Amino acid sequence: MMSRPEPDFRTIAENSSDIIIDLGPDKRAAYVSPSCTRLLGWLPEELIGRGPEVFILPQYIAAIEEDMAAFADGKQDEGKLVMQVRAKDDRLLWVEARARVVRDRKTGQMNRLIVTMRDIDDRKQFEDQMAALAMTDGLTGVLNRRAFDESLAREWEHTVRTSGQMSLLLLDIDHFKDFNDTYGHQAGDDCLRVVAAAIRSGLKRPTDILARYGGEEFAVILPDVDASGAVEIAGRIRQAVANMKIPHLKSQTGRGKVTASIGVATALARNGGTIRMPEGLLLAADTALYKAKRNGRNRVDTALLLAPGGSTNVA
Numbered sequence: 001m002m003s004r005p006e007p008d009f010r011t012i013a014e015n016s017s018d019i020i021i022d023l024g025p026d027k028r029a030a031y032v033s034p035s036c037t038r039l040l041g042w043l044p045e046e047l048i049g050r051g052p053e054v055f056i057l058p059q060y061i062a063a064i065e066e067d068m069a070a071f072a073d074g075k076q077d078e079g080k081l082v083m084q085v086r087a088k089d090d091r092l093l094w095v096e097a098r099a100r101v102v103r104d105r106k107t108g109q110m111n112r113l114i115v116t117m118r119d120i121d122d123r124k125q126f127e128d129q130m131a132a133l134a135m136t137d138g139l140t141g142v143l144n145r146r147a148f149d150e151s152l153a154r155e156w157e158h159t160v161r162t163s164g165q166m167s168l169l170l171l172d173i174d175h176f177k178d179f180n181d182t183y184g185h186q187a188g189d190d191c192l193r194v195v196a197a198a199i200r201s202g203l204k205r206p207t208d209i210l211a212r213y214g215g216e217e218f219a220v221i222l223p224d225v226d227a228s229g230a231v232e233i234a235g236r237i238r239q240a241v242a243n244m245k246i247p248h249l250k251s252q253t254g255r256g257k258v259t260a261s262i263g264v265a266t267a268l269a270r271n272g273g274t275i276r277m278p279e280g281l282l283l284a285a286d287t288a289l290y291k292a293k294r295n296g297r298n299r300v301d302t303a304l305l306l307a308p309g310g311s312t313n314v315a
Contacts, residue, residue, distance in 0.1 A: 019095075019117040025110060027051050027068065039095075039119055041088035052115075055085045057092075067099065071110055077101040082124075085117070094124035137212040139189055140196035148211035148219055155209075155223050156278035156307075160269045163309030167230030167266040169220040170285040171199065171237065174259045174297045176216035178250040191246055191258060192216065198244050202237035219285075227266040227304060234262045234300045242298070259298035263289025266302070269309035280305060 013020040013033040019040070022031035028051055032044040040055060047054060056064065060083045067079040079099040084092045095117040102112040135147035143151070152168070159166045173179070173195055180188040192212075199210055199218055209221040220237070222230055238260055246258035253259050265284035284303040292301040 021115040023113040023115060039093065040085065057084055057086060071101045071113065074108060093119065094121045096120050140193050140212050142196050143209065143211035145214060148213060151209045151221055152278045155221055156281065159267060160307050160309065163269045164224055165226050165266065165268050167222040167225045167264060168281050168285045169230065169234050170213065170263045170289045171218045171260050172289055173216040174253045174261055175248065175251045179248050179258065182250055194244050194246060195241055195260065198240040199237050202233060202240045227302060230264045230266055231300060231302060234264050238262055238300060253297040261289060261292040261297045262300045263292055264300060264302045265305065267305050267307050269307045271309050
């Protein structure tokens, strides 16, 4: 029986669903597989003699050049990068790119670089959707407690590092247990959704962060907002909740309507400040919320604290 000949590079490349590119020492394409037409819209001959900057986005160039320098110095022979590339019609596509150096057997110098790019656009979109779901409250559609904790830590670190300011709102729906007992849990869930929408309507900046903190409590992180600005936003949100006019016959606070109490805490990062943990801001907002409830509910109360400024050590 005659043995089958081993397939050569060209045969493998032209029957692969991946894009395969053979780059010469000048970093120009000497060969491009036909899959580039299906995935990126480029004919192979349109890319021959051209560098990867034709379809590589600028933000990835530095990482690629770093790998190329390591290849040239003999420090590594393989590289991998997950990135977006630009198609001929300007579509963006996620790919997983792998590079393998072919060296001269005698000198060890890099002769060629074989680059394989695999379409992972559907996988990446699915991963992004799963990541978003993991950070989203399933009932209200706002961020969940995990996302809130991460956001609070990030914004606190930024505030301390820049000697800036930030505010935190904690909102509690007044007499929510009585609402659930009176109207049922389905109505309670709907109430939470409506209140979440009311809070969102009171936020005007894309940098403001709304999360469900737990139960009937919501939290709003306001980066770079001082005390007076935070009180204004809290007042707007409190009124937006009242304007929903959700019946709550067992609540005397809002004359038979659903209302909310809000605690506002503002942190100023200044030299000499002593509050080093973001939990201090959370505690201050919770204390202000307790004060708002104690003082009659359906109102806004405040707290102020000072954090150390100009430091990246937030622990």
